[in-house]
Amino acid sequence: xxxxxxxxxxLSIQQPGSLVGFTDLYGEEIxxxxxxxxxxxxxxxxxxxxxxxxxLPPEIEAQASRLVEKYNDWKS
Numbered sequence: 001x002x003x004x005x006x007x008x009x010x011l012s013i014q015q016p017g018s019l020v021g022f023t024d025l026y027g028e029e030i031x032x033x034x035x036x037x038x039x040x041x042x043x044x045x046x047x048x049x050x051x052x053x054x055x056l057p058p059e060i061e062a063q064a065s066r067l068v069e070k071y072n073d074w075k076s
Contacts, residue, residue, distance in 0.1 A: 001061045001068075004052035009068055010017060022074050033063045 013022045013030070023030060040057055041047040056064060 001056050001064055003050055003056065006056060006064050007052070008015075009064065009071070013071060020059060022071055025074065029063070029067055029070075030060050033060070033067060036060050036063055037057060 037047060037060060040060060041050070055061070
């Protein structure tokens with residue numbers, strides 16, 4: 001998973017309009033992912049300055065992939 005794919009995923013889960021949003025159901029797991037990113041990359045400026053084609057470290061990718069799977073199930 002690339003940084004661009006993770007950013008796209010994050011933007012897609014921020015869409016309002018559902019009675020029970022994805023972020024309501026999986027907020028703790030989303031916060032865990034944010035914490036992992038912050039711990040690995042440091043501040044937000046450092047994270048956002050990376051090339052979007054960079055791949056994520058394995059532990060971050062694993063957490064993000066689990067959330068993407070849950071999001072795909074939640075959407076359907």
